[in-house]
Amino acid sequence: MNQFHTVGKRIPKLDAMDKATGRSQYIQDLKVPGMLYGKILYSKYPHAKIVHIDTSKAKKLPGVRGVLTGYDIPEIKFGVYKDNRPLKAGKVRSYRDEVAAVAAVDPETAEEAISLIEVTYEALPGIFDPVAAMREDAPLVHEAHKTNILKMPWKLHYGDVEEAKKKAAYIVEENFSTTWVTHCCLGASGALAWFDYADNLTIYSNTQIPSLAQKDFIDALDAMGMKNRRVRVIKPLIGGGFGSKLDTYAYEYIAILLAHHTRKPVKIVFDRQEEFIATSTRQPTLTRIAQGCDKEGKLLFRDISMILDNGAYTSWGATTPSVMMMPITTLYKVPNVRYEAKCVYTNNTYAQAMRGYGNPQATFAIESSMDMLAEAAGIDRVAFREINANESGYVSPQNFKITSCGLKECINAVVRELDMDRPKEKGEGVGMASLIHVGGGARVYKSDGCGTIIKVDDFGKVNVFTGASDMGQGADTVIAQIVAEELGLAVDDIHVIHTDTDVCPWDVGAHASRTTFVAGNSALGAAKKIKAQVLEVASKILDTPEDKLVLRDRSVCSMEDDTRTMEFGKLLRKAHFSRSGRMLMAEHFYDPANENLGRDFRGNLSMTYTFGVHGVRVKVDEETGKVKILDYVAAHDVGKAINPMLLEGQVYGGVMMGIGYALTEQILSEKGQCMNPNFRDYKILTAKDVVPMKAPVLESSDPDGPFGAKGIGEPGCVPTAPAIANAIYDAVGVRIKNLPMTPERVLAAIREKRGIDLCGIQAGKDTGDACVVEE
Numbered sequence: 001m002n003q004f005h006t007v008g009k010r011i012p013k014l015d016a017m018d019k020a021t022g023r024s025q026y027i028q029d030l031k032v033p034g035m036l037y038g039k040i041l042y043s044k045y046p047h048a049k050i051v052h053i054d055t056s057k058a059k060k061l062p063g064v065r066g067v068l069t070g071y072d073i074p075e076i077k078f079g080v081y082k083d084n085r086p087l088k089a090g091k092v093r094s095y096r097d098e099v100a101a102v103a104a105v106d107p108e109t110a111e112e113a114i115s116l117i118e119v120t121y122e123a124l125p126g127i128f129d130p131v132a133a134m135r136e137d138a139p140l141v142h143e144a145h146k147t148n149i150l151k152m153p154w155k156l157h158y159g160d161v162e163e164a165k166k167k168a169a170y171i172v173e174e175n176f177s178t179t180w181v182t183h184c185c186l187g188a189s190g191a192l193a194w195f196d197y198a199d200n201l202t203i204y205s206n207t208q209i210p211s212l213a214q215k216d217f218i219d220a221l222d223a224m225g226m227k228n229r230r231v232r233v234i235k236p237l238i239g240g241g242f243g244s245k246l247d248t249y250a251y252e253y254i255a256i257l258l259a260h261h262t263r264k265p266v267k268i269v270f271d272r273q274e275e276f277i278a279t280s281t282r283q284p285t286l287t288r289i290a291q292g293c294d295k296e297g298k299l300l301f302r303d304i305s306m307i308l309d310n311g312a313y314t315s316w317g318a319t320t321p322s323v324m325m326m327p328i329t330t331l332y333k334v335p336n337v338r339y340e341a342k343c344v345y346t347n348n349t350y351a352q353a354m355r356g357y358g359n360p361q362a363t364f365a366i367e368s369s370m371d372m373l374a375e376a377a378g379i380d381r382v383a384f385r386e387i388n389a390n391e392s393g394y395v396s397p398q399n400f401k402i403t404s405c406g407l408k409e410c411i412n413a414v415v416r417e418l419d420m421d422r423p424k425e426k427g428e429g430v431g432m433a434s435l436i437h438v439g440g441g442a443r444v445y446k447s448d449g450c451g452t453i454i455k456v457d458d459f460g461k462v463n464v465f466t467g468a469s470d471m472g473q474g475a476d477t478v479i480a481q482i483v484a485e486e487l488g489l490a491v492d493d494i495h496v497i498h499t500d501t502d503v504c505p506w507d508v509g510a511h512a513s514r515t516t517f518v519a520g521n522s523a524l525g526a527a528k529k530i531k532a533q534v535l536e537v538a539s540k541i542l543d544t545p546e547d548k549l550v551l552r553d554r555s556v557c558s559m560e561d562d563t564r565t566m567e568f569g570k571l572l573r574k575a576h577f578s579r580s581g582r583m584l585m586a587e588h589f590y591d592p593a594n595e596n597l598g599r600d601f602r603g604n605l606s607m608t609y610t611f612g613v614h615g616v617r618v619k620v621d622e623e624t625g626k627v628k629i630l631d632y633v634a635a636h637d638v639g640k641a642i643n644p645m646l647l648e649g650q651v652y653g654g655v656m657m658g659i660g661y662a663l664t665e666q667i668l669s670e671k672g673q674c675m676n677p678n679f680r681d682y683k684i685l686t687a688k689d690v691v692p693m694k695a696p697v698l699e700s701s702d703p704d705g706p707f708g709a710k711g712i713g714e715p716g717c718v719p720t721a722p723a724i725a726n727a728i729y730d731a732v733g734v735r736i737k738n739l740p741m742t743p744e745r746v747l748a749a750i751r752e753k754r755g756i757d758l759c760g761i762q763a764g765k766d767t768g769d770a771c772v773v774e775e
Contacts (some may be wrong), residue, residue: 005552006484007707010645011491015237024237027190027206028269035192036065036103038258038268040111040251041117042278043092043099045284046128046347046672047139048121050091050099050694057116058549063109065118066262069100076223078216078248081150083142084350086253089123093141093312094347095673096278098250103258127673130309131286141312141345148345150310151477152418154321156601158329158334163490164301168292170377175288177738178367178721180281182669183354184684187239188275193255194265198232201259204239205252208245208469208649209509214501216248217678220256233501241471242403242657243353244279246511247315249279265461271515273492276677280352281319281667283343284309287365290336299389301336303364304328310343310351317351320358323442325601326360330396330609331348332370332437337397347672353511355657356714359437360721364636367433367722371729372522381418381726385411385434390611392700399602400609404700404710406637411636413617413696427622428630429731432615433719439639439710440607440702441592442512449518449591451505452526454483458583460554460577464488464496464526466711467507468519473513474646479523481642482706486527487534488551491569505587513610513711516642518590520531520706533584534568537575544568592704608702612636614655618727625747627663627728629691636715637698638705640708644697647712650718651695654716660685661720666740 016025025253045591046703054203070089078084085659100117104110123193125139132138133148141148166173192204201221207213210233217231238245250266258266270278281320321341329337386408394402415547420430441448453465464483470476480494498504535546538556542549542564550557556571566574566594575582595603618633634651641647664683668675676682702709721739731751734749 004485004707006481006491007642008640009481009643010411011451011481011643011710011721012497014477014480018728019753021549023379025206026187026239027192027236030192030204030236030267030671032192032194035265035267036105036262037107037110038101038257039107039114040098040254040268043095043097043101045092045121045123046095046452047124047126048092050089050119050126051122053100054118058113061116063105064102064113065105065264066103066258067100067113068257068261070136071301074223074225074554076220076253078253080316080712082317084250084313086250086257096420097288097347098254101254101258101673103262104266108564108694111407126347126672128346130307130346133344133346134342141347144161145345146622150314150318150343150345152318154341154343155321155339156325157338161301161303161336161338164169164290164336165734167294169295171290171292171372172372172376173290174369174372175286176368177287178285178361178364179739180284180669181665182279182281183240183242184474185240185244185275188272189249189251189279189445190269191252191255191266192265192267193259195260195263199226201256202232202234203252204234204236206236206245206472207233208241208511210235210469210501211467211506212509213248216257220253224260231655233471236498238471241510242355243357243511246509253263269447272679273677276682277349277674280315280317280734281351282354283320283351285361287361289365291369293377297377297384299332299334299388302328302334305339306329306341308341309346309348311348313350314553315350316353316482322597324362325398325765326400327359327366327436328439328607328642330390330400331363331366331434332385333390333394337603348669349674356437356656357512357720359435359714360658360661361719363433363435364717364721364725367618367719368674368725368735368737371726381416381432382411388425388438399604399605403608403704404637404639406698406700406704407610407613409698410611410613410635410637413611413698414633417633417635417694417696418617418631420614420615425619427731428617429543429616429620429727429729430615431520431723431730432613433723435612435718435719436513437544437609437610437715438606439595440516440604440704441514441518443594443596444512445508446596447516447591447593448508448518449506449589450522451589451612452522452583453505454530456527456530456572458569460489460493460567460571461570462487462494463719464494464523465504466496466519466523467505468497468498468500468515469507469510470482470704473650474513474643475510475519477646479519482520482523483527485707485730486524486531489554491556493623513715515711515713516709517607517705517711518592520642522710524588524706527587529586529588530584534571534585538566538571540639541571541574550675588701603626608639608710610637610712610715612715612719614723616723618731620731620746623734625743625745625750627724627741627743627746629659632691632693633696634693634716635696635698636647636712637700638712639705639710640699641697642707642709647697648695650712651716652693654714655693655720656685656690658717658720659691661717661739662724663740663742690762713746
């Protein structure tokens, strides 16, 4: 039974009506007086020296107000390694490299001006395979780095893996690979920047990190010779993030540079092709995994090595091994763990954070291997997972402290809802896979905190200024529900402001499924302070002890005397319009007691961890290789569902993203060039592809979460690929180890198993007919 009046209720998103009726304004809709339109010229080579740039024709074009190249700007560096700059000089390292930019009075003129810029290149040997890039004689992407292997020490060894291998009764070892996929945000990237006459910057950007972006832009102004200037970051409505906006990008700096150069507001907005080629992907991985268990099925060791294609520059993709460590060390109880990852420069596009942040790649290998090991040991795969399942109170080798944990309950829910023991038809199979993800923040920076300011007016309406970033996931609605619950108000009484660094407090950003937990606790802390002020005032006015008062139904009421009640707004007006009156305001900064990882990568990264299990029933057409999903069950331990409707939306969306990752999506890269930069050729799933799905919600009530809640934004896409791979194996007996699992790959595996080649000829039988295969 739900004892809450707003928490746990299926309340529609607060901005849903504006979005549905077209009132919402995205970056594409913004216009300011005197605004110019910016356009970017990209490289024609994946690796080349820039010999000469001639911008004279572009500058002479009527309507052009500014042209910049990498030789016209100061040394602004960005990226994890500070190895990138807004406009390139000297050489280009990928097709997405920004070579020049223009600002003009309209988009058409800007586009024409770009076409008039002449660049002379001297082609250099490109390197597109991370394994080849690791060789000593490989062309260097960054000569100053002296190697293509990033100097990041992604290496850990807990326990004694070699000794555990000797004791293991069963061992499996296999290679897996994942490829490039992209976020496919329907709202394309963009920025609008301008300076006032004191050189203070205002920039609209659909970023997931307003506070961190503000710091990056301040650094850029410093490099431009404008120290101690104000930077205001305003976040318009975001049409999808999924990690794509967790860094600052070249186009934002270019908008700033053009705005300063022209002394006019400059807006840059990507078209769909730019969104594909000039934003970053999920990082591809090559994984070698070995796991072993004893005769009873208890895991003894996990041994994993990875090679990651970093691309030409470093963004957050270069740091995903720090999160891959989480499932590697802590998904199931495994005492001995070894992991090493190498991130490698290539002339491909560079990688960024994407929903799950490395976890889907690692979990694909781990959970595929779990089924293989269960089979080798002759143990039922469900029982095998139950034997090794995490439990409350468990501390992993990486020192992750498991508080609330509903993993076993999730396993049981999937078995029940999917009816896994039901007889299967020919070509039908069932599979499952588990997940662990951060659910209580993730201390990547020195602070993992979020600030909240609450101001209450004389009429019982509440303004909540939060540092949290809503990017469509419903963070504003969840925060409103939390504040309304604490103050006994309706959600309609709460207005959440989250768009402007000039008025909103600091937050580290919308990542790591942290917003409900961290921003929710911050909002709850501020609401508690407001509640204390209300009770203090009401106690005097109603002549009732504070501990005998309760806030409910927009009123302050005595628990013992129904006549001692006052409407919330009336009470506030009495507090305001009295001798030595007062207004009610409060602030709270919540920084969870989690830990940065140490040099040995140990440390309790998150205050709590979200667990889940996905199960899927598939039908595999053995003549075509096509995989049809018949039923899908995604069970998650969410602590407490603040808003079950929004939670289900996160799960459904995550699962569909995961199915695309598993079966259809792939950036086709030919020597560094994206060959399918559109929704016709990039096979994203659409509404018509939605599969029959159930999303059981298990509530373990986490002791540290706001009203017991954990984060759930990312887990929905994490175990989808291995669940489907395991189901395919169950259906037709072939193990698909490379993503995506396209019909061509599945069919090739089926034919290989049968001993039939691509022409349909059984191995060992020569018909004498010619067979031509086009690749």
